[in-house]
Amino acid sequence: MASITSGNDKQYADSRKLAARARLNSEHTIAELGWFPWVAQQLPLKSGDRILDVGCGPGWFWAATAASLSGNLNLTLCDLSPGMVAEAVERCTPLPLGSITGRQADAAALPFADGSFDAVVAMHMFYHLPEPARCAAEMHRVLKPGGFLAVTTNGIGNMRKIYGLTTVFGGSPYDPAGAAFGYEAAQQLMQTQFGNVAMAQYPARMRVTDPEDIFLTLTSYPPGEGANEAQLSELRSAIADAFQAGRGVLETEKETALFISRKAA
Numbered sequence: 001m002a003s004i005t006s007g008n009d010k011q012y013a014d015s016r017k018l019a020a021r022a023r024l025n026s027e028h029t030i031a032e033l034g035w036f037p038w039v040a041q042q043l044p045l046k047s048g049d050r051i052l053d054v055g056c057g058p059g060w061f062w063a064a065t066a067a068s069l070s071g072n073l074n075l076t077l078c079d080l081s082p083g084m085v086a087e088a089v090e091r092c093t094p095l096p097l098g099s100i101t102g103r104q105a106d107a108a109a110l111p112f113a114d115g116s117f118d119a120v121v122a123m124h125m126f127y128h129l130p131e132p133a134r135c136a137a138e139m140h141r142v143l144k145p146g147g148f149l150a151v152t153t154n155g156i157g158n159m160r161k162i163y164g165l166t167t168v169f170g171g172s173p174y175d176p177a178g179a180a181f182g183y184e185a186a187q188q189l190m191q192t193q194f195g196n197v198a199m200a201q202y203p204a205r206m207r208v209t210d211p212e213d214i215f216l217t218l219t220s221y222p223p224g225e226g227a228n229e230a231q232l233s234e235l236r237s238a239i240a241d242a243f244q245a246g247r248g249v250l251e252t253e254k255e256t257a258l259f260i261s262r263k264a265a
């Protein structure tokens, strides 16, 4: 079945569909720190590092965290979608980060020499990959000895009560990203490729106060994206019932984590 993990060319031609999902998370997450600042705090980056961001998307991570990072980084923004690379470069170039380069490329065949980077980050993108092991091997290859790979993904229990609503149009009641490449898959893949992996779960939960943000998220990717009028109206009713049961709010768990592996020195 078509899902968030397929149809990348349509899904990521630009950042509009991703923005609906990002809004649900940014507006309704209860946490001490926002997701991107929390990730930045965990990354062992140093001044002068050469960093490769694979599946960089629109570059939102760097825009949200530049002020807290060293201003002396050499950042390469890489994505399969040329539209995303262009948007990320435009957004990141004015930031006080150091040097910015953009490169359209597939994670399965990174166009960089062995040992080029101190750090590779691959945030919320592994669940799109048909051959995750091949991509992890590529990321390992382009890292310098002693460099690190940082991967983020969702757990299968992420926003369970929200994904449960998609059954009205034949969706499965799980976070599709967590189902395709969840915590166990990330740990296994990185342990196999690097011989080590450390996991940190983002301490947060969801408290959604606007039903429309759920509707826009669940219809931003297939099968919700292609649902017919009757299915969409069923979805609206299911969302309304869930909010009524929660007296105007929908509370659910958040499962999102960061995994870091080091290449042997």
Ligand SMILES: C[S@@+](CC[C@H](N)C(=O)[O-])C[C@H]1O[C@@H](n2cnc3c(N)ncnc32)[C@H](O)[C@@H]1O
Pocket (backbone or CB within 6 Å): 008, 012, 018, 054, 055, 056, 057, 058, 059, 060, 061, 078, 079, 080, 081, 084, 105, 106, 107, 108, 122, 123, 124, 125, 128, 129
């Ligand atoms: C959910 S977005 C994540 C964007 C960004 N990393 C973030 O966390 O905000 C996934 C990104 O992975 C990119 N992508 C998908 N398959 C890819 C591949 N094979 N190689 C490189 N990038 C890919 C998509 O184009 C999209 O921009």
